[in-house]
Amino acid sequence: MIRIKGLHKFYRTRHGLVEALRGIDLEVEEREFFVLLGASGCGKTTTLRCVAGLEKPDAGEIEISGKVVSSPGKGLNIPTEKRDIGMVFQSYAIWPHMSVFQNVAFPLIKGRKQVPKHLVSEKVSRALSLVKLDGLEERPATDLSGGQQQRVAMARAVVTEPKILLMDEPLSNLDARLREEMRLELKKITRSVGVTTLYVTHDQAEALSLGDRVCVMHEGEIVQIGTPQDVYARPANLFAAQFVGEMNFIRGKVTGPGQVDSPLGRLRCPVPPACQTGSEVTLAIRPEHLILLHHPSQGSEALEGKIASKNYLGDTSLFEVEVNGTALSVKLPGDSDFAVGQQIVVVVAPDRWRVYL
């Protein structure tokens, strides 16, 4: 379990003092896979490094498994090596002067949780078979591929059976195919070890597929915490909507309860209670929630438009549709047979719209 309360961190840079963390509050539950998601510079890595004790926060409190490890207010900062954690680095940080075995055994021999000699090799082989590297024990660390180094780093991080596993963009140095493969495996490994995981990434697909919960961060603040489904279906604000997944954005003005005037025309949509009549809002909708028809059908809200372009991607086709001079992106199955220049009708289910101030 990790609990972070009111975490602040300042950096002194050439341009003066920069506030990297502006009060972070979050709780990661036992055995949960918790993902920090955000663009570079949003403070996600700084948060992780504060939990690891590699950075010293300026205010706030960090608790690991019920024990306070960082509390600048009380002048408390337990050094990294005394925290019950394992960590996987972006560069893997495999010690180049050691073999695979030595790398994984090092925490057991020199680290906090030293184990009797005869148990070392047993624990190391168990960790290595967990990451499917059996038989590579004697390989020098410098002779490994990127994917293999990644696995060694993983084995080394879990070999001491820590309460907390920290991962800093561990997949970002792998190529696309390997990344997806490792993503699945990562999830399996952490689940089988049953470790509480704090994971940092800038890749939203990674965050959605890995996380039990996802925390979207922006400029040192938390934007939204929720399950992947939550974050994707109901982005908390405009930033989260822009950052997670694709969205069409349309400016509009509230004209009544559940009713917004926009360049597309008058639309029915779930206007939040905070928006009064007359206030300017932004409407957002995902490309896969727009439906195209050849002819208007009765009942549903329909917008007339024209196909401006088509982008065939195999499994899907992306269409750009022009409605009243506004471009909308629409995602359909790859075999949809709309052609450029064709007149069509766009159908929207009103509850798919998201409305932001």
Next chain:
Amino acid sequence: MQPMAAQGRTMGVLDRLLRNGPDGSTIFAGGLLIFLAVIVGAPAAMVALMSLRTGFPGEGGPLTLINFIRVYTDLSTYNVLLNTLLFATGTVVVALIFTVPLVWLLMRTDLPFKRTIYVLLTLGILIPVFLRTIAWILLLSPRIGLVNQWASQIFGLDHPLVSLYNLPGMAFIQGVSFVPGAFFMLAAAYRTMDPALEEAAYTAGVSKLRTFFWINIPITLPAIAAVMVYLFMTAIAVFEVPAIIGLPARILVLSSLIYTSTNPPTGLPEYGVAGAYGGVMLLAGLVLAYFYVRLVRQGKKYTVITGRGYRPREIALGRWKWPAMAFVMLYLSMEVFIPFLVLLWTSLLPYLQLPSAAALSSISLKNYRTIPDYTGALPFINTAILMVAVPCCAMLLSVLVSWVVIRSQVSFRGILDTVAFLPHAMPSILLAVGLGYLGLAYRNIFPFYGTIVIIIIAHTINWIAYGTRTTNSVMIQVHRELEEAGKVAGVSAPRVFLRIVLPLVAAGVFNSGIWISMLSYREVTMALTLYSRKNTVISTVVWQFWGSGWVPEVSALGVILVIFAVIVVGALRIGFSRVGEVGSSV
């Protein structure tokens, strides 16, 4: 039937050769390789040749092993070899004692005034070693040294308090002079180390002390070892300290022995004997260079340059800040401040004396005013020629070599790179002796003996290794596709080089050119070995003043030399901040 088939095959090969034939860049690279091999190989060949001959250069005569027999059956030779080893070892120890803590303090801690310290270290390289040595003699000489004068005045000692005229004294001065070069080499290696390697150990629950011993030390070991080997290789061949302190104290090492054999104070020069000593030195240089290259390669395997890479958190020194600063100041004082102040003080007085009211009242700039009367304009003109010609020649060659090595697909580019690196292993005193012998023995094909040209050639060969290392690293940074884009646009290869490659590498090349110019300016070993009345430069003038015992004039000229170096470093501080790093001729 068979001969016919063979003939057919031969024809096929010929045909192919003619059709695809050696292209322009292969011919060019071949020519470059031959040229480089000749200028780098000739001095070494001359050293070998002179060791196998007796009598004067050019006398010919049969080849003989008599020089080797004479030298290596003489017991005093082994004494000299032992001295050389002790001197080199002591030098490396002294240099590392200062360098390793300095690198750690500047790279990893929150030590204040880092930029200023960097600049002073750079300046330290440019203050000629012989000037520093002279300043220390003025301070610690048993007879005239200020410290000993002062000690006898205060305590009435009848014997000197300290003396520099011994092996530890020599090793100390030489070691102190090696520190800045060693610092930049080691700092460069340190910078490419991934800080996450350390952090990974902390997160694995390993304490700071254990991490230092099991992670930091093993990972930096190849780099430290490489620096050690490099310093040792250089220390075996250095000449200035052994000549200025060692010769009067009758402590001979290989380099001073080679010098006195070819430039004896009395009697005839013995090139054969010099060659026999030089052979050992050359061999040692080559062996050490081989180990150096291997260690550097091993060290590279250990460095991972990460994409983003967090800058490691600086370790807060806290209350250790001022002791650490005191350590840095102690070093900088020995390297820069004390020598300069001693020279400055001495340069203002009619003779060397302790600070006193009487001394203060006799202060004047007279020594500075009289310098031109003694030297004339020639040394200044010659030095200026060196400072322009040497960097031009060295950088032109370096750029061409690097282009072939890094850019072309020529099959023998590796050999070219190795040949360009070889001067690193060639002690400068041997290079000069070899060139001198060439000039004397083959006057008709190499008519440069006693001219400034021979010094230009010596310097160029000496710094081609450093030049190509820097141009290699600069050239690697220019993406190959930039060049290919030029070719695709239909521009010829030479024009692509001139219009695309050259402008992109210009800043880096200029920087290392300035650096070579300054190294040439402060160089004395080769200039002295190849000295004649026509090619005298400022550094050899200082040397001769010192030999004649003109202490105040030496000091005045020394102060001028240092101030000029300060001006250049000051003016190019920004550009310089990266130049020294590639490491080099200390």
